[in-house]
Amino acid sequence: MERGRRIKELGTELSAVEGTLAQTMLKERERVALAHKQGQLRAQLQALCGYDTLKDVLDYGDKLLLAPPPVHGEWLPRTAVFVLVDLMVVMVSRPKGIFKECGKRIHSGLQLIHEGDLEHSTIWTAGLYLMLLLQFLENNVAVELTRSEFVEAQEALAQMKNWFTRFPTILQGCESTIEMLRGQYAHSVGCFDEAAFHFLEALKLTENKSMQSMCQVYAAVSYICKGDAESSSEALELIGPAYRTMDSFVGVREKTCIIFVYGLLLMRQHNPQDARVRLASGLRIAHQQLGNIQLVSQYLTILGTLALQLHDTGQAREILKSSLTLAKTLYDIPTQIWILSVFTELYRELEEKENEMENSEYGSKKEIDLQRRLAEARSRAYHQELVEKVRIKVEPLHDLFQKHNDMSGLPANDDLDIPESVGLSTPQPSSVRRLVDSSSVRRSTRRRVS
Structure with a gap:
């Protein structure tokens, strides 16, 4: 704060000096003295904040330094700080199920x-806000999928x-995340084959070891949910090597x-005792x-x-009660249905008998609600576009500019340093299912775990 106050004082003094220098009636001796003073003030400001022009110094109060010199040219706008605060609250609250906040x-x-006016921002500022925008949309998709609000998740993902x-x-760094979210959406609406495809595509698109591990986990769960022996083998091929080396992982x-997915596989292989032990260890870490x-x-x-x-x-009764309470807190309808079936x-x-009938009736109502939500999501225009087994197609750069120029009547500009125009207008969008054990079909969901 003291540094900021000093910069403000020097800026005010520099403003006064430059205002006096602009006067035409100054004597030569006074002008020389003021010019010397101006040079001293600029040198002090350059040392303090990396800028010496009056405009940049006066703008200092509306910006926060992102890094000390020599990266002093990078600034974080004050609005972006407020946005980051909101994002941090979302990222902390979402795993805890505090969805209202x-x-x-x-x-x-x-x-x-959106108040930052992306369309008319500089490239650096637009890039900063675009990255933040996609972080919010990513969290929005995750929240809505957990709450079984598939249409809302669909619209956020389409955006x-x-x-x-x-x-x-x-x-470009967000493509793998979008593919992973397409997999999350596809899995949530029961398109397990498509989900596995998108998870594996996301795996190819990132070099981040943590993200690669999560993509393998998600793809393995989708394979398990397909229910056939071949898919279970594919799941084991994905998760087996990761399980054997997981002690070397940094991320909890x-x-x-x-551990969760490996436990599912053990359950599918009719090895409940071993699955129970391993899942209990994973639960302790997760909790x-x-x-x-x-x-x-x-x-x-699963433990229930x-x-x-x-x-x-x-023990089954006590565990399932706790699980149902959490699933209700999360508004997680598919998991509630799974628990009710157990x-x-x-x-x-x-x-x-009485509890059985009452519970079965309640589960049927939840099932009807879920099917209604799924039918609504599948009927929307974006559904097929999001689940289809193809990567996102980016229109060739030349075609984009040609289309833009055709619409605007302007000649093509071949000297652009960047491949996108921030002002380029484009239409905007409108706004573990089954786990099979030895005796029955279970319903589960596997969405974003983070």
Whole structure:
């Protein structure tokens, strides 16, 4: 703060000196003295903030330094700081299921970004806000998929895809994330083959080891949910090597997700005891170190299912109660249906007929609600575009400029330094399913775990 105050004082003094120098009636001796003073002030300002012109110095109060010299030319606009605060709150709140606060912050962040007037910003500023914009949309997709709001997730993902096709160079690092989210969406609406395709495409598009691990995890779950022996083998091929080397991973998230999928495979291979032990270890990590209640809910649901398979009805009941509470907190309808189906079997085994009927009826209502949501999502125009097994197609640069120039009547500009025009207008968008055990078909969802 003291440094900022000093810069402001020097800026004010420089403004006064330059104002006096602009006067025409100054004597030569006074002009020389003021010019010397101007040089001294500029030198001090250059040392303090990297700028010596009055305009840049006076703008200092509206910007925050991103890094010290020699990167002093990089500035973070004040609005971007507010946007970052909103984004950080979203990223902390989402794994905990605090979706109401997430929704407020996503709305606030997107509003601030759009107020920044992307269409007329400099390339650097536009790139900064575009990256933040896609971060908000990514979190929006994740929240809506968890809440089974498939249409809203679809629209947010379509916006991400649209922004990427408009600015493929600025946003080239986001392509793998978009492909992964397409996989998340496809999996959530039951298109497991398409989901696996997009997860594996995302894997090819990134060199980030953490992201690669998560793509393998997601693809493996989609293969498991397909339900056939060949798909289970493909899942094992993906997750087996990662499981054997996971102790070398730095990230806790990757480790817990790999244990989760490996436990699913063990359950599918009719090895409930081993699956139970491994999943219990993963649950401890997820609960104590991650605090991700969606992942904890998934762990508990599978552990409750395994407890029932092993006829430990007392533990199954307690575990499933906890899991159902978390699933309701998350508004996670598919997981609720899965838990309710296990509860129905539990009550049947305990011969609690009244509870069995009541639970089954409640589960049927949830199933009807889920199918309604899925049907609505599948009927929308973006659905097929998002799930189809093709990568995002970016229109060739020459064609983009030609189309833009044809519309504007301007000659083509072959000397552009960047491959996108920030002002280029493009139409905007409008605004683990089944786990099979030895006796029955379970319903589950596997969306974004982060």
